[in-house]
Amino acid sequence: MRLLFVGDVVGNIGIKTVETYLKQLKSELSPQLTIVNGENANGGKGIKEEDFKRILNSGADLVTSGNHIWDKREVLDFIDDTTNMLRPLNYPGDVPGHGFKTINVNGQKVTVLNLQGTAMMQPIDNPFYAFDDLYKEHSDEWIFVDFHAETTSEKIAFGQYVDGRAKAVVGTHTHVQTNDAQTFPKGTAFITDVGMTGSLDGILGVQSQRVIQRFLTQRPSKFDVEEAGRVQINYVVVDINDNKSTIKADYIRS
Ligand SMILES: [Fe+2]
Numbered sequence: 461m462r463l464l465f466v467g468d469v470v471g472n473i474g475i476k477t478v479e480t481y482l483k484q485l486k487s488e489l490s491p492q493l494t495i496v497n498g499e500n501a502n503g504g505k506g507i508k509e510e511d512f513k514r515i516l517n518s519g520a521d522l523v524t525s526g527n528h529i530w531d532k533r534e535v536l537d538f539i540d541d542t543t544n545m546l547r548p549l550n551y552p553g554d555v556p557g558h559g560f561k562t563i564n565v566n567g568q569k570v571t572v573l574n575l576q577g578t579a580m581m582q583p584i585d586n587p588f589y590a591f592d593d594l595y596k597e598h599s600d601e602w603i604f605v606d607f608h609a610e611t612t613s614e615k616i617a618f619g620q621y622v623d624g625r626a627k628a629v630v631g632t633h634t635h636v637q638t639n640d641a642q643t644f645p646k647g648t649a650f651i652t653d654v655g656m657t658g659s660l661d662g663i664l665g666v667q668s669q670r671v672i673q674r675f676l677t678q679r680p681s682k683f684d685v686e687e688a689g690r691v692q693i694n695y696v697v698v699d700i701n702d703n704k705s706t707i708k709a710d711y712i713r714s
């Protein structure tokens with residue numbers, strides 16, 4: 461089974477880039493399942509229903525997210541009503557929305573799971589144990605994880621921890637595609653970060669001047685999405701098989 465995963469969509473320019481390139485990528489790569497991380501779709505922070513619908517209409521089957529999922533309170537207007545928008549499973553307490561979805565792809569059950577790391581991030585529930593709990597009920601299914609985390613070590617540690625249990629783990633959140641796509645010894649495909657979708661000229665999708673100013677002055681400055689200039693769409697193609705999955709990272713820049 462082939463899966464296409466597109467990294468963090470940042471701002472309107474990011475959604476437009478998905479609208480421009482996703483159908484082309486799907487016809488070239490013929491994935492059976494297409495997943496897009498949309499946590500930064502609305503102004504760089506959060507996602508509203510219209511953003512979600514535009515990403516689905518571009519060809520995504522599922523939208524995953526991360527730490528910015530709650531930033532636009534309008535997310536609460538739709539997150540309980542759809543199973544195609546995932547938030548990290550490991551938020552504590554009674555949380556709106558869904559952290560995973562099990563889908564039937566050509567007779568094979570595939571569980572797509574969104575988790576969030578805790579190193580240099582909010583101290584939500586432990587994502588490693590959250591995986592263990594989910595695995596108890598879903599070990600017969602092919603599990604794909606969007607692991608949304610800040611540090612390279614936590615992402616690699618998680619990937620190795622679930623090697624042989626998840627079919628693939630892809631990292632998101634840091635917005636820069638890493639050159640370490642690989643298959644771990646027990647067959648789990650892994651990459652530390654898929655990279656982002658949106659501006660190529662900004663800094664992680666944000667207007668450069670604001671970010672540089674923050675480093676020059678050590679004072680907070682408002683971050684706005686870079687909506688002009690060149691664009692990029694970073695993605696991975698994962699081929700999932702019974703005992704070994706493979707992964708290839710790629711991008712389009714224009
Ligand atoms: Fe994030």
Ligand SMILES: [Fe+2]
Pocket residue numbers: 468499500526632633634635
């Ligand atoms: Fe992000």
